[in-house]
Amino acid sequence: MFPFAALLLATFQQPVANEADYYTVDYLQPPPGALVEVGGMDFLPDGRLALSTRRGQVWIVDNPLAADPKDAHFQLFAEGLQEGLGLNVVDGEIYVVQRSELSRLRDTDHDGVCDTIETVCNSWGVSGNYHEFAYGLPNDAEGNFYVSLNLGFTDPKWWHGRSLAPYRGWIVQISKSGKLSPYAYGFRSPCGLGMDDTGHLLLTDNQGDWEPVCPLYYVKPDAFHGAPASLEWTPQYQETKAVPSLTNPPDMPRVAPALWMPYGWTRSTGDMCTIPRDGKFGPFGGQLALAEMTNGLVLRADLEDVRGQMQGACMLLRQRIGSAIRVHFASDGTLFTGLTNRGWGGLGPSAGVARVRWNGKTPFEIEHVHLVQDGFELALSEPLAPSWKPDPADVIATQYHYDWWWEYGSPERGTRMLTGTTLETSADRKQLVVHFSDLAAGEVAKVKLSGLVSASGQALLHDEFAYTVNQLPEGPLCDTPVARVVPPPPARENGSEGWLRVCYGNAFEMWKPSHWKLADFELDPADPTKFELKDGSGALANQGVTPAEDYVSNFVFGDAKIHVECALPKGGATAVSVFGLYDIRLADPGDEQKLSLSSMGAVLPGEHFAGSPPLLPAFKGPGTWHDLDFFFRAPRFDASGKKTANARFERVMVDDVLLQNQIELTEPVKGARGPEVAQGPLVIRGGLGTCAVGGIMVRPLDVEWIAQGWTPLLAPDEIEGWKEVGGGTWHNEDKLLTSGGKAGFLETERDDYENFELRARCKINDGGLSGVWLRADAPETGAPAGYCVKLNASHPDAEKTGSILGFAPRTVHLVPQDTWFDLVVRCETTPEGNRISVRINGSEVNSALDTAKKFTKGRVMLEQHHEGSVLEVKDLAIHAL
Amino acid sequence: MLSPILLCALVCLAQQPAQTPAQTPPEPKPVDVHAEHPARPLFLANCAQCHGETGDGQGTTKLDRQARSFQDGGFSYGNTPEALVRTITYGIPGSPMPSFEKALALEQRKQLAEYVLLLGPVQEKTDAKDSVMVVKDRPLVVRGKLPPVVEGGPEFPRGLLIGTPEGLSFEYRTDDVRLLAVRNGEFADRADWRGRGGDALVPLGKTVHVRESGSDDWIFARFGALSRRQMRASEVLGGAGRLRYELLDPSGKHVANVLETPTAFTCSAGAGYARRFEIDPGVPDPQSALASHEVHGALAELKLRRGLASPRANVLVLEEITLPGVLWPADAAGQKKLMDSFLAEAKR
Structure with a gap:
């Protein structure tokens, strides 16, 4: 809520106050062509200003306080740093925090240019994720520096911040000798790390997942501040190898921020600086000025201690400055504001340094807000006009709270008008007290006052404040946080997207023939080393299969995420083997407590490769199902076939406990046959012991959908080039094609598609049935002609998605209903016959050869089978072979 | 910070298929060897045996890959006179192109650079990219994320490049201060100056040596x-x-x-x-x-x-x-x- 609206209303009744009447703004002038995207600022002992920038430069500005900004000269001191989002001058030395190191910059040969960049500390975690900024750079009385580390954001679920390397999402402390210690955690994008003038460490975080709006914290060491991803590096999580949930709130106490700042005022808060107590910046000495990038302004925070909890009011201070990320007061009271917004967005100017100065004229402001049990005592900078009469109708006050959840930000929740408003003024008319009958703790109170006029005839410059009421001064302590735990909203997309369920509905179709059995099982009560198998379809078991056989898939993949469920009898064992070359053992370790290569979750060794025992025990007992989840990265080869990168297991977990991380597989497992390859099958070992597996799913990763060479078949908003045949209706809008109506087809007008690959993202609904027809035609009467790849998840028809009608059924339920999947169909005449092959989610799942070469060319058609069936299609494209 | 939504949108926008205009092949033109140019004798004496008498790359020396054809106008390290003088002065490590620093005076090398450019097509002025870092008269050290040294290899989040005025750059992984590769040519493109940042540096030189661990x-x-x-x-x-x-x-x-x-x-x-x-x-x-x-x-x-x-x-x-x-x-x-x-x- 911008005060501009209030100002507009006020014009009809009141004098209007204008910030520019009290605070001037001008801009330093960097050299032409220099883009000074400020990341850090501090003054040198001789009064020059040192600036670090996001482009890794350090500039020194001579005469920064010059009345005419043209007289403040920039000189390039250093370049080549990797960002520089914090700068501090300590004992005359320039320290800059880069993305990967805290550095001290020196000019040892005194030629005015930095010649030595010393690494003070480079030991915090960086995974290489683009979002891993490092911010700073306050230091305490002992000379320790503080640096805050951003989380990473990954595809495809960019809305979940992740802590991909040690201490991402933490504040770390770095001693003068460069020793790093973890300091506090639970942060997301902690852009504004600073200190007030009494040495308190303060931090602003930025709205996003787990951050309803931007908070301001008094940082509490060794405490959790609210964003869960960074919990991974706490001793507790490290010992149990638990992985913080991306969606479920952890059950642990959180530090309450001193402020939750209203979204309308700040969306990307930067750092803060104490307003000079000597009055050189106007009446707010001792309070905080905060930088705000998106709205391009500076806010003010007036904080107090209420029963041990820091909290208080925030208000606007000066707007229309530019994308402010850093604020720093000079000794003469000038507020230097560092600007940048590249890649982040915000009100321009988007680079450079602004100087905000108070012109000596005192604005009429709410100087100080003090919480009382039923309201607020407001200290005004000027006395109220004698003619002004307090009127409760001039007060609009609400309270609200937020949701603490994984969704990006939270709206204000539970907004209620405060009632029973009364007002009183002090005798000197410089204090106004507002009372309410229902002021509560655990909520933010937003109070707006209209119509106040000072004795000198001025209107309030800023007529609204937001006070975070963590606690009231009296009564029982409130244990409800302002950002409240709520049931997590549903996951952003169906968790099945991208997966292939390769045993669902038909456990054998995607696998090479073998004697493994489909059955339900229990432990044999007479002999727990055996299963008792019964009729059923709950598991695939190798019990009694002699000679022992591996279960080998007949589909292949490269990089993939893999899920296998496994149960073992007493003493049972198996291994999940990727390509038959790289094995993860799943076994009952028996009485052996020590973790070894025989344990559950061990990576098995090769001839020279040592293998890797798991980090923790994971076997939960005979007969119990275990969920194995891991990422596999296939080896890489150059054009001549020489291996250039080893295969890797990344994040191997059993039942969500991390057992292996980043294991480089320098060679295949001992006894494996065959060379290393870029793609291969999934293998379940049958020769290590008895086991039962099920629920096997494979998700090929990094499957590229490049645009080049592909011709879209559908325009974004119409079906031009296509014709409706029969009773189906086809609606194409905003790049999404949706089917409806009775049976029919949507066919291309062109009827000469011959050898091609066709791709699309598809979704079929519950009970729906459809098909993609190739080299096809749909006559007005009679059956359609052509090859058909069927799309069916839950319709009774036995042929499911991926079936090639009349040639090769797929009764396995590879993809569920109402779930997007990637489909690529290849249609090609070969000397042996017409070959149709189907890839789903990146892996070839079916192929057929029509030796009779029945259809030589034709249209592409999409089928609407019956009323109630809904097919959705995106990104339909074709490329001729 | 700006919502990652916008980044996704920007990325989606960037993935529109590029329109490539139809191109007609350039017409062949007669070769003018500029026989009156003062550097012509120098060229014949020092360059022609590999690069051919007309600069067409068809010299008499047996090489395992063809020498540069100057008639095509493209050069390993850009077609500015400065880049050519540097190449003539320091050679191209890892290739048969030797250094002429001792054999020829600076003025002679400058004349040769000028002459060689005359053998090629008329040059267009190329715009210097804002994010390209250029080493001038003193070495430059830049820190950043390093892309894979060989294709398919890992990136290195902590790295640095030392660029020398002679056109060499040394690429180090700073976690264990290990020299990974040596390159020759232009220095580096700071791809992390675009968008939000965080991309790997792009070393611009040609790799002349990959160091084994x-x-x-x-x-x-x-x-x-x-x-x-x-x-x-x-x-x-x-x-x-x-x-x-x-x-x-x-x-x-x-x-x-x-x-x-x-x-x-x-x-x-x-x-x-x-x-x-x-x-x-x-x-x-x-x-x-x-x-x-x-x-x-x-x-x-x-x-x-x-x-x-x-x-x-x-x-x-x-x-x-x-x-x-x-x-x-x-x-x-x-x-x-x-x-x-x-x-x-x-x-x-």
Whole structure:
């Protein structure tokens, strides 16, 4: 809520106050062509200003306080740093925090240019994720520096911040000798790390997942501040190898921020600086000025201690400055504001340094807000006009709270008008007290006052404040946080997207023939080393299969995420083997407590490769199902076939406990046959012991959908080039094609598609049935002609998605209903016959050869089978072979 | 911060298929060898045997890949006169193009650069990109994320490049201060200056040498089992870019300080690079020297490793000089002559 609206209303009744009447703004002038995207600022002992920038430069500005900004000269001191989002001058030395190191910059040969960049500390975690900024750079009385580390954001679920390397999402402390210690955690994008003038460490975080709006914290060491991803590096999580949930709130106490700042005022808060107590910046000495990038302004925070909890009011201070990320007061009271917004967005100017100065004229402001049990005592900078009469109708006050959840930000929740408003003024008319009958703790109170006029005839410059009421001064302590735990909203997309369920509905179709059995099982009560198998379809078991056989898939993949469920009898064992070359053992370790290569979750060794025992025990007992989840990265080869990168297991977990991380597989497992390859099958070992597996799913990763060479078949908003045949209706809008109506087809007008690959993202609904027809035609009467790849998840028809009608059924339920999947169909005449092959989610799942070469060319058609069936299609494209 | 939604949207926008205009092949034009140009005799004497009398790349010397055709107008490192002078002066390490620094005076090299450009098509002015970092007269050290050195390899989140005015750049992984690769040509494009940042640097030079892991064991193995090398500082002093780091034992205890200075090295045998190590404390070893050559097809990698006299007691000074790829003579006498001249110049 911008005060501009209030100002507009006020014009009809009141004098209007204008910030520019009290605070001037001008801009330093960097050299032409220099883009000074400020990341850090501090003054040198001789009064020059040192600036670090996001482009890794350090500039020194001579005469920064010059009345005419043209007289403040920039000189390039250093370049080549990797960002520089914090700068501090300590004992005359320039320290800059880069993305990967805290550095001290020196000019040892005194030629005015930095010649030595010393690494003070480079030991915090960086995974290489683009979002891993490092911010700073306050230091305490002992000379320790503080640096805050951003989380990473990954595809495809960019809305979940992740802590991909040690201490991402933490504040770390770095001693003068460069020793790093973890300091506090639970942060997301902690852009504004600073200190007030009494040495308190303060931090602003930025709205996003787990951050309803931007908070301001008094940082509490060794405490959790609210964003869960960074919990991974706490001793507790490290010992149990638990992985913080991306969606479920952890059950642990959180530090309450001193402020939750209203979204309308700040969306990307930067750092803060104490307003000079000597009055050189106007009446707010001792309070905080905060930088705000998106709205391009500076806010003010007036904080107090209420029963041990820091909290208080925030208000606007000066707007229309530019994308402010850093604020720093000079000794003469000038507020230097560092600007940048590249890649982040915000009100321009988007680079450079602004100087905000108070012109000596005192604005009429709410100087100080003090919480009382039923309201607020407001200290005004000027006395109220004698003619002004307090009127409760001039007060609009609400309270609200937020949701603490994984969704990006939270709206204000539970907004209620405060009632029973009364007002009183002090005798000197410089204090106004507002009372309410229902002021509560655990909520933010937003109070707006209209119509106040000072004795000198001025209107309030800023007529609204937001006070975070963590606690009231009296009564029982409130244990409800302002950002409240709520049931997590549903996951952003169906968790099945991208997966292939390769045993669902038909456990054998995607696998090479073998004697493994489909059955339900229990432990044999007479002999727990055996299963008792019964009729059923709950598991695939190798019990009694002699000679022992591996279960080998007949589909292949490269990089993939893999899920296998496994149960073992007493003493049972198996291994999940990727390509038959790289094995993860799943076994009952028996009485052996020590973790070894025989344990559950061990990576098995090769001839020279040592293998890797798991980090923790994971076997939960005979007969119990275990969920194995891991990422596999296939080896890489150059054009001549020489291996250039080893295969890797990344994040191997059993039942969500991390057992292996980043294991480089320098060679295949001992006894494996065959060379290393870029793609291969999934293998379940049958020769290590008895086991039962099920629920096997494979998700090929990094499957590229490049645009080049592909011709879209559908325009974004119409079906031009296509014709409706029969009773189906086809609606194409905003790049999404949706089917409806009775049976029919949507066919291309062109009827000469011959050898091609066709791709699309598809979704079929519950009970729906459809098909993609190739080299096809749909006559007005009679059956359609052509090859058909069927799309069916839950319709009774036995042929499911991926079936090639009349040639090769797929009764396995590879993809569920109402779930997007990637489909690529290849249609090609070969000397042996017409070959149709189907890839789903990146892996070839079916192929057929029509030796009779029945259809030589034709249209592409999409089928609407019956009323109630809904097919959705995106990104339909074709490329001729 | 701005919602990652916008980044996704920006990425989606960026993925619109590019429209490539239809192109017609350029018409062939008669070759003008500019016979009156003062550099023509120089060209015939020094360049034509590989690059051909008309600069068409069809010289008489047997090479395992064709020499540059100047008529096409494209050059390894850009078509500015400065880039050409530098290439003529320092050569192209890893290729048969030698250094003419000793053979020709600067003025002669400038004339040749000008002449060679005349053999090609009329040049368009190319715009300098805002994010390209250029090494001018003093070395430049830049820190950033390094892309894979070979395709399919890993990125290195902590890295740095030292660029020299001779056009060489040395790429180090800073977690363990390991030299990964040496390049020649332009320096680096700061791709992380675009968007939000965080992208890898793009080293612009052509890779002339990829260092194998363990290739520095001859220096450090004498200090026993080491946990790692800890980066301490980068410096640009006395016209050289250099790195200071600390050797630590497995328990993290200090073993020694190292000053490593990588520089360009040229001699009549070819172009390459040198690295000097000052290790304190260390036992000086000025008598040791080991020369080697490794032949790959028509080229050979020449290497000299030796101890040098120390400026102070208890400081070990070592030097490694590498020519990554010189034309290897077919006959034994020629090979010996080449090695002898390399060693003579390297040891000076």
